[in-house]
Amino acid sequence: MVNKKVDELLKKNHLSITGGRKKILELFLQHDGALSHSDIEKKAGGKFDRVTVYRTLQTFLEKGLIHSIPTADNSIRYALCKDDCSGGHHHDDHVHFICNACGNTVCLEGVTVPTIELPGGYVSMQVDMLISGVCKSCNQ
Amino acid sequence: MVNKKVDELLKKNHLSITGGRKKILELFLQHDGALSHSDIEKKAGGKFDRVTVYRTLQTFLEKGLIHSIPTADNSIRYALCKDDCSGGHHHDDHVHFICNACGNTVCLEGVTVPTIELPGGYVSMQVDMLISGVCKSCNQ
DNA sequence: AGTGTTTTGCAACCATGTTGCAAATAAGTT
DNA sequence: AACTTATTTGCAACATGGTTGCAAAACACT
Numbered sequence: 001m002v003n004k005k006v007d008e009l010l011k012k013n014h015l016s017i018t019g020g021r022k023k024i025l026e027l028f029l030q031h032d033g034a035l036s037h038s039d040i041e042k043k044a045g046g047k048f049d050r051v052t053v054y055r056t057l058q059t060f061l062e063k064g065l066i067h068s069i070p071t072a073d074n075s076i077r078y079a080l081c082k083d084d085c086s087g088g089h090h091h092d093d094h095v096h097f098i099c100n101a102c103g104n105t106v107c108l109e110g111v112t113v114p115t116i117e118l119p120g121g122y123v124s125m126q127v128d129m130l131i132s133g134v135c136k137s138c139n140q
Numbered sequence: 141m142v143n144k145k146v147d148e149l150l151k152k153n154h155l156s157i158t159g160g161r162k163k164i165l166e167l168f169l170q171h172d173g174a175l176s177h178s179d180i181e182k183k184a185g186g187k188f189d190r191v192t193v194y195r196t197l198q199t200f201l202e203k204g205l206i207h208s209i210p211t212a213d214n215s216i217r218y219a220l221c222k223d224d225c226s227g228g229h230h231h232d233d234h235v236h237f238i239c240n241a242c243g244n245t246v247c248l249e250g251v252t253v254p255t256i257e258l259p260g261g262y263v264s265m266q267v268d269m270l271i272s273g274v275c276k277s278c279n280q
Numbered sequence: 281a282g283t284g285t286t287t288t289g290c291a292a293c294c295a296t297g298t299t300g301c302a303a304a305t306a307a308g309t310t
Numbered sequence: 311a312a313c314t315t316a317t318t319t320g321c322a323a324c325a326t327g328g329t330t331g332c333a334a335a336a337c338a339c340t
Contacts, residue, residue, distance in 0.1 A: 055318080
């Protein structure tokens with residue numbers, strides 16, 4: 001049951017179990033891809049206030065339940081962290097794929113970010129890869 | 141002289157030479173780092189209308205003079221394309237570094253984006269790398 | 281200098297994101 | 311189950327970011 005999983009996740013992260021949080025977590029679990037704020041608002045059917053959605057996403061981010069994906073069109077997307085993003089503030093490096101055809105964004109879990117040689121003096125703390133192209137579903 | 145270079149760049153791209161465009165190009169040439177829309181507005185000292193800045197950036201993007209850099213905080217930054225981004229719509233892959241200390245964003249020209257093995261069915265068209273950490277200047 | 285095209289500034293508008301505060305809801309206790 | 315406290319929500323209001331239409335100004339060309 002999805003509902004049970006949602007409750008567990010919230011409890012594990014010391015968050016009050018409320019309707020809004022449950023609904024948004026469910027959406028993430030169901031969708032299997034990244035969601036933007038407006039995606040969530042639409043899918044939730046106007047049932048929750050805009051502000052609540054913003055605050056919930058903010059909370060989930062801080063607790064490490066989701067991570068944010070930068071995009072070129074100024075619309076942050078969020079995706080569930082598998083394995084709780086190794087629990088805490090230190091996020092893993094991610095490879096994200098944005099499909100130009102369907103607009104969907106997915107987090108490629110299997111692909112590892114290669115190590116990069118930076119010029120002297122630069123210290124890397126986090127690496128994000130953004131790959132755009134055509135995804136599996138759209139590629140016939 | 142910077143002024144001459146600016147004029148040349150505009151002429152080469154079949155753009156009318158106007159005060160606003162010259163000023164914005166100068167800012168990019170001087171700053172050696174990525175600029176956001178609001179950066180430009182501030183640095184230009186309120187001399188130009190907000191709309192003009194937006195439209196100028198849009199034009200520069202289309203002509204391949206600048207490229208946009210996705211960021212995690214929903215504020216697109218723009219940077220000059222060295223070598224005119226190999227002239228045209230096909231942008232090269234870029235590695236961008238965002239400093240958590242000074243907030244500055246630079247385009248690391250020397251670093252090449254490694255080739256990545258994507259899962260079957262995925263076709264890559266463009267790759268962007270976003271590395272955050274501490275930059276050379278801030279690292280003492 | 282004169283003419284046609286391009287660019288600018290203004291006003292108005294919509295989308296996105298934030299803050300303060302009172303009302304509502306959840307959690308913990310007896 | 312009722313009560314108390316802490317947390318969360320919704321509302322209003324605001325700030326910022328970005329777009330569009332249109333008339334006036336600036337530019338390019340002869």
